[in-house]
Structures are given as structure tokens and as C-alpha cells.
């Protein structure tokens with residue numbers, strides 16, 4: 279009898295906890311600053327406003343199910359695109375975003391300022407903005423920056439994995455040969471940063487090399503954004519942020535939006551992937567012969583060998599560890615969420631797509647975070663940075 283009473287009380291507490299988490303989650307303004315769905319729309323003809331469960335991480339209905347209020351869609355093309363093609367490709371993705379929003383005027387809205395964003399949230403519409411993931415898409419032409427801004431781009435990652443003529447990437451700076459002449463941000467690069475500051479386009483420090491990072495931090499007049507970056511101390515991958523970088527972003531009043539990719543959270547992930555690739559050497563070699571970049575080769579295997587890849591997913595607790603680490607290092611005001619959904623082949627266990635965001639709130643509540651702090655992490659911190667950058671707020 280007594281045991282059943284204890285069991286009943288435990289059940290009740292658990293239920294209350296779930297209720298609390300649910301209320302906090304759906305009251306909060308949940309912002310995600312990096313979703314790559316537009317690449318799926320343009321390259322794979324996936325339609326956002328249809329049911330894509332089991333196919334992609336995101337679709338419109340699941341955004342609402344997951345409580346997402348603000349989505350920054352990544353505009354992305356890799357380094358196979360350059361002068362004469364990268365800007366065009368970026369605009370195709372923007373066109374696709376406009377088309378999706380135009381088809382769904384009651385549930386989605388492009389927003390261009392902090393004020394519009396808050397109004398869209400109040401009207402229960404998914405507030406949509408874009409972020410250009412890689413400075414190569416301006417093709418060394420500052421006028422293209424103006425064009426992007428007018429079309430709703432509110433951040434630009436100074437580089438993707440490829441360096442531009444004016445900024446070096448983390449991938450390039452991590453290569454030994456490159457360290458002989460690290461150039462960081464050139465004079466043109468500094469012009470780009472100043473122009474972005476003046477326009478109200480956030481400087482995104484994800485993907486950029488350390489030299490570029492410190493050069494940008496020295497001149498930016500506004501708080502910066504790391505739209506999708508995790509913690510180097512917990513997972514020493516070249517494009518994760520080191521402690522001194524995290525401290526500098528906090529000092530600048532910026533925000534680090536933690537990336538969900540298993541490979542950036544869990545230092546075992548790439549060891550496991552490499553062992554897997556070794557055991558599928560012939561297949562890998564035939565893909566390499568087609569000159570596919572490594573990230574597309576891993577993507578191919580992840581779709582074919584779903585069970586193997588399922589076992590390699592990082593635990594959800596590790597994502598929370600990355601958030602905890604930043605909070606312990608610099609405080610709760612400088613961390614948020616930058617999922618990288620639909621740009622990664624592996625998200626943590628339990629996070630199958632955007633519908634699973636509530637699990638993060640549950641996890642944070644269980645770790646003792648207050649409602650106020652959880653709301654900061656889910657979006658409040660980002661909104662502070664966006665407002666500080668937005669000249670129309």
C-alpha cells in the first residue's frame with residue numbers, strides 16, 4: 279500500500295514537472311538561428327509545408343509542434359560555387375523561402391526588424407529571417423551585401439569552411455601549411471564588418487578562423503552572433519569555440535547558439551565514423567572517385583546505413599553539457615540554440631527533428647535552471663543581440 283502511494287506521488291511529481299516544462303517551453307520565444315532546410319528545398323525539391331517526418335528534420339507543422347517562434351533559415355552553397363554562381367544560388371534559396379512564406383500567410387511571416395519579429399510572434403506566425411552561411415556568396419562585391427539585407431538576410435557567417443579573399447576560415451587556419459601565412463581579416467574584410475555593423479546585419483563568427491575571429495572582435499561595434507557553434511573544451515573540433523573566444527563573445531554582449539551536430543558535441547563521433555568508413559572502404563573509395571566532398575559522402579552513408587548511424591548519435595545530455603559549460607564559464611546571458619537541423623546527418627538521441635525542442639526545456643528544468651534562465655537560453659539572449667544590431671528596433 280505504502281509503495282503504491284509513493285509510486286503515485288512520484289508519478290504526480292513527474293507529471294507536474296512535465297506540465298511545468300510544457301508551459302515554460304510554449305510561453306518562451308524559441309529562436310533557432312540555423313536551419314538548412316532551404317538547401318533541401320532547392321536541391322532535393324522537398325516541400326516545407328508538407329509532412330516530411332522521417333525524411334527531414336523540419337517541416338512547417340512540426341515547427342509549431344516543437345514550439346519554434348523564430349527561425350533563421352540558412353542560405354548556403356559550398357565552395358563549388360564562386361564568382362558568377364554563388365550569389366545566384368543564394369538568391370534561389372531566398373526565392374524559395376519567399377515562396378514558402380507566400381503560400382502560408384496565416385502561419386509564416388518574413389520579418390525585417392525586431393518590432394516586426396515581436397508582432398509576428400504575437401500573431402502566432404513563425405517569424406522568418408535568413409542568414410547567409412559563407413562570405414563567398416557576396417562574391418567580393420559589397421553591393422551584394424545591400425541586396426541580401428533588403429531580402430531579409432540578418433546575419434552573414436564571414437566564411438564557411440572555405441576562406442574568402444578577405445577572411446580565413448577555421449578549416450583553412452587549422453591546416454598546418456596554412457599557418458605559415460595566416461591572414462585573418464584583410465582591409466576589405468574590415469570594410470565588410472563595418473558595413474554589416476552599419477546596416478544592422480549581425481556578424482556571425484561561426485566557421486571563421488581564430489585569426490579572423492580576433493580581427494573581427496577588435497573592430498565590431500555591435501554584439502556578435504555565433505549562429506551554430508559548440509564548445510571546443512568538450513569536443514576539440516577545429517570550428518568549435520575555445521574558452522577565450524567564448525569569454526570575448528560574452529564581453530562583447532554577443533551570443534553563442536549551440537550547434538546540435540553529434541560531431542561537434544561528442545569527441546567520439548568522428549572516431550566512430552572513421553572506423554565505420556574503414557569497414558566500408560570499397561564503397562567510400564568509389565564515392566571519392568566521384569569527387570564528392572567528405573560531408574556529402576558521410577551524408578550518403580547515413581541515409582543508407584541508418585541503424586549504424588543511429589547508434590553513433592550523441593546523447594542528448596551532451597548537448598545540455600555544452601550549454602552548461604558556457605553558462606558556468608561566462609553566465610546564462612550568452613548562450614542559445616543554433617540547431618543546424620537539415621544540415622547535419624546526426625542530431626543527438628531523442629532529437630529527431632524540430633518537434634523535439636521541448637525535450638531541451640525538460641532537460642534544462644531537470645538540471646535546475648529557472649524559468650527565467652530557460653527563456654533566456656531558448657531565445658531571450660538572441661533577441662537582445664538582434665535588437666542591438668537592428669537599426670529599426
Ligand SMILES: [Zn+2]
Nearest residue numbers: 411485506621
Ligand atoms: Zn555550418
